[in-house]
Amino acid sequence: MPFDQKRINGPEVSVPYSVYTDVNKSKSSKPKKSLHKRVDGREHKDLRKIFVKTGVISQAKGSAYIEVGITKVVCSVFDPREIPNKNEYSLQGELFCEFKYAPFACAKRRIHQQDAEEKEFSLVMQRSLEPAVCRQEFPNFQVDVYALVLDNGGSSLAAAIMCASLALADASVPMFGLVTAVSAGFYKDTMFLDLTVEEEVLCNSAPAKPNPPNNHGLIMQAALPQHDQISEFFLVGSINIDCIKQAIETLTVANKNICPVVQQCLVKTVLRALKRKEQEKN
Amino acid sequence: MANTLLSLAEKTFIVHGVDDNYRTDGRNRSEYRPMEVETKVLPHTSGSARLRLANTDILVGVKAEVDTPYPDNPNEGKLEFFVDCSANATPAFEGKGGDNLGTEISNTLTLAYQSSHVLDLTTLCILPQQKCWKLYVDVLILQCDGNLFDAVALAVKAALYSAQIPKVTTATLDGGKADIQLSDDPFDCVKLDVGSFPVLVTLCKNFTFIQIGENCVVDPTSEEEECSAASIVVAVMPNGRITSVVKTGYGSLQPSTLVKTLELAKDIGIKLNAGIMNALKEEDELGSQREIFGFLK
Amino acid sequence: MSGQDLVSDQGLRVDGRRANELRQIRVRMGVFGQSDGSAYLEQGNTKVLAAVYGPHQPRGGGRGGNRSGTGIINCQYSMAVFSFSAGERKKRPRGDRKTQETSLQLRRAIEAIVQVELYPRSQIDVFVEVLQSDGSDYCAAVNAATLALIDAGIPIKDYSVGCTATIASMGASEEVDSKDETGSGTGIVDANHMEECTGATTLTVVALPGAPGSNYESDTDNSGLVVVAQGTGARLHLSRLEGLRQRALQGCRDTRVILDQAVRFHLTTHDPHFI
Numbered sequence: 001m002p003f004d005q006k007r008i009n010g011p012e013v014s015v016p017y018s019v020y021t022d023v024n025k026s027k028s029s030k031p032k033k034s035l036h037k038r039v040d041g042r043e044h045k046d047l048r049k050i051f052v053k054t055g056v057i058s059q060a061k062g063s064a065y066i067e068v069g070i071t072k073v074v075c076s077v078f079d080p081r082e083i084p085n086k087n088e089y090s091l092q093g094e095l096f097c098e099f100k101y102a103p104f105a106c107a108k109r110r111i112h113q114q115d116a117e118e119k120e121f122s123l124v125m126q127r128s129l130e131p132a133v134c135r136q137e138f139p140n141f142q143v144d145v146y147a148l149v150l151d152n153g154g155s156s157l158a159a160a161i162m163c164a165s166l167a168l169a170d171a172s173v174p175m176f177g178l179v180t181a182v183s184a185g186f187y188k189d190t191m192f193l194d195l196t197v198e199e200e201v202l203c204n205s206a207p208a209k210p211n212p213p214n215n216h217g218l219i220m221q222a223a224l225p226q227h228d229q230i231s232e233f234f235l236v237g238s239i240n241i242d243c244i245k246q247a248i249e250t251l252t253v254a255n256k257n258i259c260p261v262v263q264q265c266l267v268k269t270v271l272r273a274l275k276r277k278e279q280e281k282n
Numbered sequence: 283m284a285n286t287l288l289s290l291a292e293k294t295f296i297v298h299g300v301d302d303n304y305r306t307d308g309r310n311r312s313e314y315r316p317m318e319v320e321t322k323v324l325p326h327t328s329g330s331a332r333l334r335l336a337n338t339d340i341l342v343g344v345k346a347e348v349d350t351p352y353p354d355n356p357n358e359g360k361l362e363f364f365v366d367c368s369a370n371a372t373p374a375f376e377g378k379g380g381d382n383l384g385t386e387i388s389n390t391l392t393l394a395y396q397s398s399h400v401l402d403l404t405t406l407c408i409l410p411q412q413k414c415w416k417l418y419v420d421v422l423i424l425q426c427d428g429n430l431f432d433a434v435a436l437a438v439k440a441a442l443y444s445a446q447i448p449k450v451t452t453a454t455l456d457g458g459k460a461d462i463q464l465s466d467d468p469f470d471c472v473k474l475d476v477g478s479f480p481v482l483v484t485l486c487k488n489f490t491f492i493q494i495g496e497n498c499v500v501d502p503t504s505e506e507e508e509c510s511a512a513s514i515v516v517a518v519m520p521n522g523r524i525t526s527v528v529k530t531g532y533g534s535l536q537p538s539t540l541v542k543t544l545e546l547a548k549d550i551g552i553k554l555n556a557g558i559m560n561a562l563k564e565e566d567e568l569g570s571q572r573e574i575f576g577f578l579k
Numbered sequence: 580m581s582g583q584d585l586v587s588d589q590g591l592r593v594d595g596r597r598a599n600e601l602r603q604i605r606v607r608m609g610v611f612g613q614s615d616g617s618a619y620l621e622q623g624n625t626k627v628l629a630a631v632y633g634p635h636q637p638r639g640g641g642r643g644g645n646r647s648g649t650g651i652i653n654c655q656y657s658m659a660v661f662s663f664s665a666g667e668r669k670k671r672p673r674g675d676r677k678t679q680e681t682s683l684q685l686r687r688a689i690e691a692i693v694q695v696e697l698y699p700r701s702q703i704d705v706f707v708e709v710l711q712s713d714g715s716d717y718c719a720a721v722n723a724a725t726l727a728l729i730d731a732g733i734p735i736k737d738y739s740v741g742c743t744a745t746i747a748s749m750g751a752s753e754e755v756d757s758k759d760e761t762g763s764g765t766g767i768v769d770a771n772h773m774e775e776c777t778g779a780t781t782l783t784v785v786a787l788p789g790a791p792g793s794n795y796e797s798d799t800d801n802s803g804l805v806v807v808a809q810g811t812g813a814r815l816h817l818s819r820l821e822g823l824r825q826r827a828l829q830g831c832r833d834t835r836v837i838l839d840q841a842v843r844f845h846l847t848t849h850d851p852h853f854i
Contacts, residue, residue, distance in 0.1 A: 015353040120389045124528075131534035206398040215523075216397065229534040233514070235527035238399040241548050244524060245541050252537050324711055326624075326664040337612055341710065343661030345668050366672050369655050369706035370614060370630035373638065376655050376706070377674070418668055420660040422708070424628065425611050577619040577628065578607045 007112060016108050039198065040069075047182065047194040047254060052163070052265040054170040055272075062171020066163040069196065070153025075163040077171040080141035093138035097126040097145045099160055105152045107197075121157050128161050128181060128222035128232035134174040143173055154196035155183040161222050161232075162262060169266055178266075179231060180258045181222035184247050186215040186239055191247060193254055203237065215239040221251040225259040228252075293509045300497055300506070307503065312550060314501045319436070319561055321444035323576040328417075329445025332576065333437035335501075337427035340434055342419065342441035346448070348462065349416035351407065359406020359414040361395060363388040365421040365434065372426070380423075386530075387421070387434055393526040394435065394480050394517035400525055401479065409453045412460035417445070428504040431515045435482035436558055442479060443562050446471035480517040480525045481554050483547045486510040487535060498543055500550055514543050518551025520559070585747050585767055585774055593774065594623075598767045599826065601742075601833055604722075606841035608730045616731025620723040623771055624664065624713035629723035631731040633703035650698030654686040656720055658709040664772055681717055684807055688721045688785045691806040692735040693728065703733065714771035715743045717809075721785050722838060729842055737787040738838055739806070742830035744823045745770040745781045746815070765822035768830040780812040782820075784827040788835045 038044065048069035057063035060076035083094055099121040101110045114122070125147065133143070145168065147160040158181035165179035185195045185203035192199055200218060207214040217237015223230045230252070235244070288296075296306060303310045315336035324330035329344035351358055365388040367380025374380075395401055406415040419441065421434055449470050452463040465471075486502040487510055498514075499506060507513070511533025517526040524544065529535075535543070565572075586598050596602070602623030611617040616631040637651055657673035673679075689705055705727065707720040718741030725739045746766035766782075767774065775781055785807040805828070815823070 019353050116385070116389065119385065123386065127529060127532065130532040135532075204396075214399075216399075217525075223537075224534060227534075228536060230529075230537055230540055231534040233527055233529050233540060235524065236393050236396055238397040238519065238523050238525050240523045241544060244527075244544055248537055248541055324626075324661065326711060326713075327661050330661070339611065341659075343659070345661055347667065364660055366657075366660060368657065368659075368672075368708050369704075370611065370617070370628060370708055372613070373632050373704045373706075376653075376704070418660075420668065422659050422710075424708070425613055427613065576621075576626070577610050578605060578621075 009111070018107065038192065038196075040196065042194075044190060045193050045250065045254075047258065050162075050258065050261050052166060052262060054166055054265060054269045060167075060171070062167045062169070062173070064163045064166035064170055066159050066166070068153070068155060068159045068194070070151055071156050071159045072150040072153075073147055073156060073159045073163045074150060075145065075147040075160065075167040077146075077164070077167040077173065078144045079171075080138045080143050080173075083140065083142045089140055091139050092135040093133075093140070094135070094142040095126050095130055095133060095145060096142050097122050097129065097147070097164065099125050099147050099149075099157070101149045101152060101156070105149045105156075121160075124157065124220070124232060124234055125161055125164060128179055129164055129168065131229065131231040132165060132175050132177055132179045132224055133168065134176060137174045143168070143171075152197060154198075154200050155194055155220075157181070157234075158183045158194075158220055158222070162258070166262060166265065170269060177224040177226040178259065178262050179222055180225055180255045180262060181220060181232075182251050182254045182258065183218060183220045184251055185219070186217050186237065186243060186247070188214055188216070189243075191243070191250065193250065206238065215243050219244070219247050219251065221248070221255065223252060223255040225252075225256045288505060288508050292505070296506055296509050300499055303497075305499065306505070309501075311497065311499045312546070314432075314554070315503075317436070319440050319558070319565075320575065321440050321562065321565060323574055325574075328447060329441045329443070331437050331440035331444060333433055333440060335427075335429060335433040335436075336503075337425055338429060338433045339423075339425035340430075340437040341422040341424060342434075342437045343422075344441045344445040345418045345420070346445070347416050347418065348408065348413055351411060351414040353411075355403070356411040357407050358403035360416040361401060361403065361406075361419065362416065363391045363395075363419050363421070363438075365391070365423065367423045367426075370424050383430075384423075387430060390431060390482065390515060390517075390526070390528055391419075391421075391435065391438065393528065394482060395525075397525050399478060399523070400519065401474075408450050408462060409455065409460050412455065413453065413462055415447060417442075417447075426504070428507050429484055429501045431482045431484045432501060432554075435480070435517070436554070439476055439479045439481060439558060440562055442474050443476045445474055447474070448472075476559075478519050478521070480519045481551055481558065482515050482517050483551045483554065484513055484515050485543050485547055486513040487533065487539070487543070498539075498546070500546075514540070514547065516544060516547035516551065518548055518555070520552065520555040522548055522552055524548065524551075585745070585777065585779065592767060594771065599829065601769045601830060601837075602771070604834065604837050604841075606726060606838065606845075608726055608842070608845045614727075614731075616727045616729070616733070618723050618726035618730055620719055620726065622715060622719045622722070622769070624711060625716055625719045625771075626709070626711040627716070627719040627723045628708045628710060629720065629727040630706045630708075631703065631724070631727040631733070632706075633731070634698045634701035634733070635704075637700070637702040648696075648699045650693070650695040650700075651702045652686055652689050652693060652695065652705065653702055654682050654689060654705045654707070654724075656682040656685050656707050656709075656717075658712060658716070662709050662712045664711060664713045681720070684717065684785075684809065685720060685724065688739050688741070688807050689724055689728070691785075691787065692725065692737055692739045693733060694736065697734070712772065714773075714775050715741070715769055715783075717783060718742055718769075718785070722834065726838060726842065730845075737789065738835050739785055740788055740831040740835045740838065741783065741785040741807075742768060742827050742834055743770055743775075743781050743783045744768055744827035744830060745774060745779045745812075746819060746823055747777070747779045765819065766826045768826055775812070778813055780810060780815040780823075782815075782823045782827055783807070783809040783811070784824065784831060786828055786831040788828070788832045 161181040222232040365384040512531035614630040721741035
């Protein structure tokens with residue numbers, strides 16, 4: 001755990017009270033019931049409602065805000081700048097991504113510095129966005145993308161990736177296409193799409209015996225639906241290959257279905273910008 | 283790793299070779315380079331292994347320590363990975379140069395071992411809420427010539443196979459404080475069951491400027507890694523289940539390619555697991571009096 | 580363990596050695612193919628790997644930096660996280676004060692033997708990794724680095740050999756033992772970790788001992804050019820320093836003989852050019 005030397009940290013030995021309460025126990029038994037019907041009333045393959053908006057941060061070159069169910073992520077993109085600490089010339093530009101949970105975003109308070117999980121998610125985000133960006137347009141420069149999760153209601157990485165791709169488009173960074181991302185989870189033989197936090201916790205825990213096919217795991221797939229390409233595939237858990245194949249198909253379809261939502265948002269952004277230009281002219 | 287400079291002509295040559303299923307060192311797309319593994323090379327650790335995959339050289343040490351479990355998982359032990367890229371491998375790893383690569387590999391290992399199907403952490407518990415075993419798996423990369431993930435995962439599996447954790451004879455709660463007695467006999471140990479530990483299989487997809495299609499190579503050398511736009515690292519358990527998939531690199535793939543790649547990874551992973559277990563069992567049969575060579579041979 | 584227990588009444592130490600005996604040294608040169616030179620050295624249970632890269636263009640400092648006309652030696656001493664024989668594992672392999680200081684001392688030891696005037700505007704990297712630490716790690720590191728330099732084909736003035744001499748700190752009431760046997764100094768040579776930890780004082784010496792039979796050897800008490808000397812542990816009375824130094828130097832000479840044998844063996848049996 002990185003130690004934040006510049007801030008006053010709470011005592012290291014503090015334990016969140018939720019460990020001791022009974023409320024926790026009743027919560028853990030609920031998701032098991034969701035094997036047949038999910039807690040929020042969705043079907044297993046239903047995605048949550050998405051709200052996207054661009055241009056939310058005035059100081060950034062491009063920015064976007066996304067709400068997927070309860071999960072809220074804001075992302076900002078800045079102008080290309082010289083790559084710090086680098087001497088050699090590189091023919092392609094670089095993307096520097098930072099993924100961070102706000103300290104108040106999760107049930108357990110996070111520290112202000114990035115910890116190992118967030119650093120890993122930053123790398124995953126970078127790899128998902130790189131195939132979409134025309135990196136040869138800004139050689140020897142780097143574009144900064146900062147994603148901050150304000151409320152973690154599950155699938156925050158997927159939401160952050162979509163938000164970041166929108167923010168990049170809003171910042172007029174040349175791109176090949178939009179990136180959409182969906183997460184899926186397996187528990188026993190049920191597959192859920194677009195997980196909530198409780199479902200994530202459930203899919204991370206293993207059902208008792210692995211030998212009858214008791215899968216459990218989380219999958220996050222980021223894709224360029226306009227080109228039918230997968231830009232990032234991230235799997236954790238213990239799943240057998242047939243379930244993975246099934247998941248890939250379902251996720252690809254889901255990615256394609258989300259694409260119009262994001263596209264519409266961009267169309268609105270362009271129309272708004274045109275309207276503003278007209279008003280300035282008059 | 284980053285210091286293999288390839289010209290455009292060399293890259294084309296490698297890519298065409300892959301296309302024809304004939305790589306620059308004569309292998310076909312799904313062959314591994316020769317491997318050597320030796321365990322117990324570091325007698326002061328609980329378990330250790332040294333693995334050589336052609337020029338890639340990995341040394342792993344496992345240390346077991348008694349620690350307090352996390353408050354929200356009171357019945358579980360801990361497993362921690364640490365990967366250090368030694369400057370011996372390339373001068374670029376001096377100081378903090380190798381830290382990025384090291385964290386990437388240790389993250390991948392953590393993901394691969396996260397499921398409790400792989401390692402049930404409750405077996406590492408001594409006294410719930412008070413004491414548990416913490417296993418530190420420390421990887422030292424001494425030389426890299428491509429395909430670090432696979433080599434590291436195999437070496438880690440071999441080291442964990444050879445790890446011997448002292449047996450706890452008594453563990454009591456003495457007035458609120460835990461009192462643990464370990465067995466005095468240094469040979470009275472518990473070994474871990476590595477039957478479900480995964481191995482990582484790296485499949486490199488040579489995409490670049492020439493539309494090759496769906497050819498991917500297993501066990502890339504560092505030159506082949508330079509030419510590839512994307513590679514998939516899959517953690518496969520001996521029973522064929524996949525515990526983690528990570529895509530590295532800046533390229534993208536088609537869904538059908540991804541599926542084919544995963545299937546290939548699963549087949550190779552099963553064979554690789556069987557291979558390493560055979561080798562380790564053979565080494566066991568040589569008995570405890572075998573001469574340990576370490577780096578001397 | 581009090582000072583007296585380092586050497587028992589029969590003159591034997593804990594592991595059966597006499598006071599002036601070195602541990603078994605095993606050497607393998609040319610361990611790695613990718614580095615220009617490499618060597619693996621085992622001194623008892625202390626295991627050290629050294630790799631040498633160079634001479635090559637200085638990294639990062641190439642522009643406007645080094646115009647001094649001599650080469651730069653860049654050393655890094657790093658201990659593997661699992662290297663401690665006794666006790667807990669190390670949290671970080673390098674970057675802490677102790678390893679940084681040891682890197683600096685290693686650099687001094689190497690600078691003494693490499694002719695840097697022959698490599699202007701170039702850099703030679705020496706990286707040492709300690710795999711298992713059981714006393715005299717720094718000395719083993721210096722020895723391994725010397726061998727790696729030889730394996731890399733970099734011409735050196737002499738072997739840079741390190742050796743430790745440890746003496747038990749005696750109480751104030753005890754007299755200095757004025758009769759050393761045959762002037763070869765006092766204290767025990769090449770202590771392992773347990774012996775170093777007993778509260779004794781350790782003198783670490785890196786010397787260029789000179790080949791046996793050269794004019795250095797004839798001087799009984801001034802043989803070998805000492806390049807680095809370090810003391811650790813408890814206080815040491817000045818009158819005992821000379822005895823300790825002689826012990827350490829004799830240890831260096833003995834080690835040099837072994838290292839030289841190893842190098843000749845490597846060149847004649849492994850290297851096809853010499854057959």
